[in-house]
Amino acid sequence: MAFKTGTEIKVGIFVFIALVALGVMSLQVGSGSLFSSGTYDLVVVFDNVTGLKAGAPVEIAGIEVGLVKEIGLEGGRARLVLGIKDDVKVRSDVTASIKSRGVLGDKFLELRGGTDGYDYLAEGQSIQLSDRSADLEVLFEKVGQIADDIGVVAKSVANVMGGPDGERDLRLTFHSLRDLSVSLNQMVQSNMESVNMIVANMREFSGDLRQVSSQNKRNIGSIIENFEVASGQLRVTLDKMGSVLDKIDSGQGAIGKMVGDNEMGEDLKRTVASLESVARKIDEGKGTLGKLVNDETTGEELDKALEGVNKYLAKQDEFKTVLDFHAEHQAASGDLKSYLNVELHPSSDHFYLLGVVSDPRGRTTETETVTSRWVGGAFTEVREIEEKTERDQLLFNAQIGKRWGDFVLRGGVFESTGGVGAEYYLWEDRVRLFAEAFDFDSNDPAHYKAGVNVYFLKNFYVAAGWDDFASNKGNSSFFAGLGLRFTDEDIKYIMSSIPVSAAN
CATH class of the missing domain: 1.10.287 (Helix Hairpins)
Known part of the structure; x- marks a missing residue:
């Protein structure tokens, strides 16, 4: 019996020691002291830490690396002290977020991010980036705001569409859409043959263009060399344009007589x-x-x-009328500049040009104001210059031109300013070289533009050149574009080809 009593005493002592150890470990886990040794402290601040308790785990990539040691207030915000294991290094650009395990789970703090090249955070330093965007309370708040907005929209729709007037307007809208779809279908069906013909012509033209380009590589190279030489001589030619305009204003020469005849x-x-x-x-x-x-x-x-x-x-x-529309892409600014011109040809050797230009860059004007002020017993003039830019502006063209063989001179209004232009045609008017000078100002260089148009079909052409190449304000730009050109015969053909549905 004494042996049994000794054994029972030993077992009791062992159970007592186990219970004490289990209690100590539970207290350490509950109070967050499990990592009290071998850790260093970091600080992070949140606007709201609802549901997060002291002792909550700190995780990186799902692995527990520390605990939330303290939660306190600092300037109206929540200040957290984190105990991080010594063997875990945290970069200074890391982001701290409060997460939940499931919809009803416990809160924990997650560290994510960290980029190579940033310094590691040391004892007592702060984590600068914190985020609660994934918090359920914030999510529910945003969902509530969305529901309120949907309610406002639904109420507005009900006010607009409700009642007999809204129902009638909706019915008329659907009827109009049905009539429009029927009309579009009839137009497409009636012009299917024309569309097929255009596609066939484009296919044939692409083959011809490939053959022409392969057979005329040397001629194309010569054209490019000639264009480089012409661009070098262009500035000298434009310098002489001013004297030509003076002679035109005084009635000298053929163009001067033409204007005043x-x-x-x-x-x-x-x-x-x-x-x-x-x-x-x-x-x-x-x-x-x-x-x-x-x-x-x-x-x-x-x-x-x-x-x-x-x-x-x-x-x-x-008498002949020509309608011209083309658009130019400005490489420097990425803008699209559009032109719509109408040419009136009373005879084969002279014409009048009227048009509008849509310029996204607009125009810049300067206004100078001179005031006199009494300073130090004497009047002193004070000059103030105000610069104003109007963008997306419509500009106007109104010009008169005269042609001698393959050479053409134009004068008048260029993009709402006075100017002059010259053109030269090659290969039976299939290639047009042009140069323009306008917007003459004593303070800034004039607006100079030069380029070439190549008419590869009867009504289509491509354009390329350099715009405002003498600008000292950074407006110089290479441009390229496409154009459409229609004469009287083309317009009559298009108008006669439009199907007209018979009245019911």
């Missing part, structure tokens, strides 16, 4: 006067047809009148 108007006036005289004599009953035929004087006057009428009608037959 009233011969056409005088001829028309004399012709109308002669016709009016003849019609009046016939209405008054003077003379007879026999007298008209036999009287040489009357016959000569009638011949003169008919000659004037014939000249006028001949000029009307020569």
Whole structure:
């Protein structure tokens, strides 16, 4: 019996020691002292740490590396002291976040991120980046705001669409959409043959273009060399443009005489006067047809009148209208500059050009204000210069041109400023070289532009060149673009090809 009593005493002592050890370990885990030795402290601040308790684990990539030792207030925000294991190094750009294990799980603190090259945080230093974006309370708050916004939208839709007026408007909208889809379907079906023809022409043209480019590589190289030489001589030519404009304003030369010539108007006036005289004599009953035929004087006057009428009608037959639209991509700024011009050709050797230009860059104007102030017993002039830029501005063209063979000169309004231009055509007008100078200002260089147009189809062409290459404000840019060009015959063909549905 004594042996049993000794054994029981030993077992009791062992169980007592185990219970004491288990209690100590539980207290250490509960109070967060499990890592009290072999750790270093870091500090992080949050706006809100609801649900997070002292002793909560600190994890990196799902691995526990420390505990939350203390939670306190600092300036109205929550200040946390973290105990991190000594063998775990934390970079200074790490981000601290409060996470939950499931919807109803406990809170813990997660450290993520950390980039090579950043210093490691030492004892007592602070983690600068904290995030609670994934917190359920924040998520529920955002969901509530979204629900409120949806309610406002639903109420607005109900106010607009509710009632007989909204129902009627909705029905009319659907009817209009149905009619539009039917009309579009009819247009596509009626023009299917034309679309197929255009595709076939483009395929044939691409083959011809490939053949032409392979057979004319040497000629294309010569064109590029000639263009480089022409660009070198362009500045000298533009310097002489100013004197040409002065001569045009004074009426010198062919263009000056063309601008101020009233011969056409005088001829028309004399012709109308002669016709009016003849019609009046016939209405008054003077003379007879026999007298008209036999009287040489009357016959000569009638011949003169008919000659004037014939000249006028001949000029009307020569009258031609050209519609031109092209867009240029400015490489420096990435902007798209568009042009829409109408050319009126009373004859084959002169024309008038009217158009609009959509320039995203706009125009910059300077306003100088001079004021006098009494300073130190004397008046002193103070000059103030205000610079104003209007972007996405519509500019206007209004020009008159004259052609001599393959050479063309233009003058007038270029993009809402005075200017002059020159053109030269090659290979039966398939290639157009052009140069323009406008916006002459005594303080800044003029706006110089030069380029080339290549007409590879009847109505299509490509353009390339250099815009404002003398600018001292950084506006110089290479440009490239596409254009459409239609004459009277093209417009008549397009209008006649548009199908017109018969009335019900």
